[in-house]
Amino acid sequence: MLRAVPGPQVPPEIADRAVPATVPGVVHTDLLAAGLIPDPYLDDNENRLGWIGRTDWVYETTFAWQPGDDERVDLVCAGLDTVATVSLNGTEVGRTENQHRGYRFDVGALLRPGANTLTVRFDSPYRYAEAHRDRLGDRPNAYPEPFNFIRKTACNFGWDWGPTVVTAGIWQEIGLHGWSVARLASVRPLVTVEGDTGRVELHVELERAADEPVTVHATVADATAEVTVPAGERTGVATLTVRDPERWWPVGYGAQPRYDLDVTLRAADGRELDAWTRRIGFRSVRLDTTPDAHGTPFVLHVNDVPVFVKGVNWIPDDAFPTRVTRERLAHRFDQALGANINLLRIWGGGRYESADFYELADERGLLVQQDFLFACAAYPEEEPFRSEIEAEAREQVTRLAAHPSLVLWTGNNENIWGWHDWDWQEPLAGRSWGRGYYLDLLPAIVGELDPTRPYWPGSPWSGTEEIHPNDPAHGTMHIWDVWNDDDYTKYREYVPRFVAEFGYQAPPAYATLRRSISDERLAPDSPGMAHHQKAIDGDLKLQRGLDAHLPVPADFDDWHYLTQLNQARAIQLGVEHFRSYRPVCMGTIVWQLNDCWPVTSWAAVDGDGRRKPLWHALRRAYADRLLTVQPRDGGLALVAVNETAEAWHAPATVTRIDLAGEPRAKTSVDLDVPAYSSVVLALPAELVRPDEARRELLVAEAGDSAERALWFFAEDREIEWPAAELDATVEPVDGGQLVRVTARTVLRDLALFPDRLDGSAQVDQALVTLLPGESTTFTVRADAPLDPAALTARPVLRCVNDI
Ligand code: BMA
Numbered sequence: 001m002l003r004a005v006p007g008p009q010v011p012p013e014i015a016d017r018a019v020p021a022t023v024p025g026v027v028h029t030d031l032l033a034a035g036l037i038p039d040p041y042l043d044d045n046e047n048r049l050g051w052i053g054r055t056d057w058v059y060e061t062t063f064a065w066q067p068g069d070d071e072r073v074d075l076v077c078a079g080l081d082t083v084a085t086v087s088l089n090g091t092e093v094g095r096t097e098n099q100h101r102g103y104r105f106d107v108g109a110l111l112r113p114g115a116n117t118l119t120v121r122f123d124s125p126y127r128y129a130e131a132h133r134d135r136l137g138d139r140p141n142a143y144p145e146p147f148n149f150i151r152k153t154a155c156n157f158g159w160d161w162g163p164t165v166v167t168a169g170i171w172q173e174i175g176l177h178g179w180s181v182a183r184l185a186s187v188r189p190l191v192t193v194e195g196d197t198g199r200v201e202l203h204v205e206l207e208r209a210a211d212e213p214v215t216v217h218a219t220v221a222d223a224t225a226e227v228t229v230p231a232g233e234r235t236g237v238a239t240l241t242v243r244d245p246e247r248w249w250p251v252g253y254g255a256q257p258r259y260d261l262d263v264t265l266r267a268a269d270g271r272e273l274d275a276w277t278r279r280i281g282f283r284s285v286r287l288d289t290t291p292d293a294h295g296t297p298f299v300l301h302v303n304d305v306p307v308f309v310k311g312v313n314w315i316p317d318d319a320f321p322t323r324v325t326r327e328r329l330a331h332r333f334d335q336a337l338g339a340n341i342n343l344l345r346i347w348g349g350g351r352y353e354s355a356d357f358y359e360l361a362d363e364r365g366l367l368v369q370q371d372f373l374f375a376c377a378a379y380p381e382e383e384p385f386r387s388e389i390e391a392e393a394r395e396q397v398t399r400l401a402a403h404p405s406l407v408l409w410t411g412n413n414e415n416i417w418g419w420h421d422w423d424w425q426e427p428l429a430g431r432s433w434g435r436g437y438y439l440d441l442l443p444a445i446v447g448e449l450d451p452t453r454p455y456w457p458g459s460p461w462s463g464t465e466e467i468h469p470n471d472p473a474h475g476t477m478h479i480w481d482v483w484n485d486d487d488y489t490k491y492r493e494y495v496p497r498f499v500a501e502f503g504y505q506a507p508p509a510y511a512t513l514r515r516s517i518s519d520e521r522l523a524p525d526s527p528g529m530a531h532h533q534k535a536i537d538g539d540l541k542l543q544r545g546l547d548a549h550l551p552v553p554a555d556f557d558d559w560h561y562l563t564q565l566n567q568a569r570a571i572q573l574g575v576e577h578f579r580s581y582r583p584v585c586m587g588t589i590v591w592q593l594n595d596c597w598p599v600t601s602w603a604a605v606d607g608d609g610r611r612k613p614l615w616h617a618l619r620r621a622y623a624d625r626l627l628t629v630q631p632r633d634g635g636l637a638l639v640a641v642n643e644t645a646e647a648w649h650a651p652a653t654v655t656r657i658d659l660a661g662e663p664r665a666k667t668s669v670d671l672d673v674p675a676y677s678s679v680v681l682a683l684p685a686e687l688v689r690p691d692e693a694r695r696e697l698l699v700a701e702a703g704d705s706a707e708r709a710l711w712f713f714a715e716d717r718e719i720e721w722p723a724a725e726l727d728a729t730v731e732p733v734d735g736g737q738l739v740r741v742t743a744r745t746v747l748r749d750l751a752l753f754p755d756r757l758d759g760s761a762q763v764d765q766a767l768v769t770l771l772p773g774e775s776t777t778f779t780v781r782a783d784a785p786l787d788p789a790a791l792t793a794r795p796v797l798r799c800v801n802d803i
Helices: 027-033 050-054 125-138 326-338 355-364 385-400 415-421 436-450 481-486 486-493 510-516 527-531 538-549 556-580 612-622
Strands: 002-004 057-065 072-077 083-089 091-097 102-105 114-122 157-159 160-166 174-177 182-194 197-208 214-220 223-228 236-242 259-267 274-278 286-289 301-304 306-309 309-314 343-346 369-373 404-412 475-479 499-500 587-589 625-632 637-644 646-659 664-674 677-682 698-701 709-712 725-731 736-745 748-754 767-770 775-781
Touching: 002 197, 002 286, 027 050, 057 072, 072 083, 091 102, 091 259, 091 274, 174 182, 182 259, 197 214, 197 259, 197 709, 214 236, 286 556, 301 404, 306 709, 309 369, 309 499, 326 355, 326 612, 343 587, 355 369, 355 748, 369 556, 385 436, 404 481, 415 436, 481 486, 486 556, 499 556, 499 625, 527 664, 538 556, 556 612, 556 625, 556 677, 625 646, 625 698, 637 664, 637 698, 637 736, 664 677, 748 775
Parallel strands: 309 343, 309 587, 343 369, 369 404, 475 499, 499 587
Antiparallel strands: 002 057, 057 114, 072 102, 072 174, 083 091, 083 114, 157 160, 182 197, 197 236, 214 223, 214 259, 259 274, 286 301, 301 306, 625 637, 637 677, 646 664, 646 698, 698 709, 725 736, 736 775, 748 767
16 A cells, blocks of 8 residues: 655645555555556646655555564565655664665564564655755756756656656566575676686675575586585675587577576585576677777677667656566667667666666667666765765676677766756866766776776767767767757768767657547647657757758648657668668667657657557668768768678669659669678769769668669758659558559659557668659558548558648
């Protein structure tokens, strides 16, 4: 049961009421399940729920317990959110103030045979954070909320894509653990591989109830090791050597074989005291940042192969973490893989991700970069924060050490950059801001506990304090001036070594809007739409992008299609440009893969899990073999990028055609792109110079496998598009419907939005440009067959030239 501690802010229908509590869970989801609050994700309900974070909450349960043979009984709390007082049978057993740690309390002396009462009281996170802020002096941050004064998921306090839903609750498992003699307090495998030898250096920490020798046994593949920890000692190291292990590879580079690592702890008489198992993978990882002619590279090497990072940033998949089931994560990861993504960066304003997250990433070969949890703010280095952060970092580095997918730790998101560029220094007036965490404490902890993994002090970071943290020539950078102030073609002005964030907004799918917003008529500025757009001047920035490139939308449906199209175009242009500079640039991490609620944002997959057109564009731009036309040296070049282990040989053609499909100039080349590299072929003048810029394009094709690359000489709003003419047929296929479209005129960025007819409907491709006479098929899957007429007409089936 859950109760609000009475206060003037608590609504009368909730004061004095016992609400059934689900554990693990948070207060919001319990109140919602009890019908006591409206869904915070719908319309502007969020605005009426701010009191929850300003309230103290008490969880209480009664459980039966009988004494057994255990020498110790602990209450284990895997996660408490956040400022908690834990009491058993009326006696306080502990207080906590960090959502990102686990806790264990020895409660044997307080337990009674029969009924026991456990109480966990959560203080208002605001009251705690504001009290520390007032005591220590305020510190700059990106939003007017005190998230930098509490160790709690920062975006819980609202973000430029997220609702303010300040949670409280027992957000992870809680339970009793009885044990005797000793237990495995922590197990930290450091897994390396060199040549044909895999090595596991297993660091074990014990907690003891009795001082007697105990033995740690470990096995992996056909290797075993045993270490006796003498009485009085609490740590042991066992080393296992595996001959010829099969290596774990990132997706696209090889398979993901994993080995069970089993650890048991035994008493002197052989009795098993404790056990621990993980599936590990043998792979090496290092970061190459040795300065070169261009500056400081940032190249991730896995098993000594430089990996071009085709990444996306990851935010919490739901503001309420217990809704993010393993199944949901698996689905999201499959969406990532479907878009040819090979790395997820877990952004520092969220959480250290779950065991499910890391296991699924291990299984699929998705690389993971985990930020330590600091984002967009100056963080105090005074107590209690310094000690909390040290404890949290030690626990998380240890917890995640077993996962082969984890390849990089980062110190923070944008805080070093913020200190340089966001006018922090004057208001800080010399107060601490987190530098000591990112440059001293955290690298020391990673170096001590997990030297197998690289650490990079920030995202972005240039490798040294002497160089601006966002310098394109050094280390990682974030490109945000494009979205905030400029046109997306400005991506071409950067040749970064590694782009760890760049993004462009669009609204979510129509069905997602309709589910979450009840505005009678949707308009960019209708009340629900406005509430579900959190970015500063977001709509103006969307409009700026439309004005620069696309025809003027006549209505909301046009606006929705065109803003989604522009998002896809912006990011595709950025990714193709950056990839064309391989190997100077060795990675792009798009902001952002996912959303945590229905919102207009930079995400490729919206808050209801629907793929936006950006997802389809990413799938193309991140394909292993990329063909693209790029401006070079005042002209144009055909660039072929080969992110595979085999050379790419193919005949290629580039044709300048008019909109009716008539060729005006053509060139043929033989592409010969070695494994893991790119080639740049300058195009001859007769291709680069159109006779009529508004009526012509370039079409580049290679072999029969690669996607075709297009180049237009003018913006869509200037191009003299013919009125769209097409033939469309619909036929049933296994599990869905096949829509075949044949173009009678050129059709620019043809897309089909079946979710407008049925929220369950999905389509397999989007943004297809057809030349006159060409055909394509869309496969639509939905719970029930959709009306063929509606499926082949606006606003479901549409293209740029019908605006
Ligand atoms: C960067 C990110 C996020 C933010 C995004 C969009 O600052 O690190 O904090 O949501 O840009 O503004």
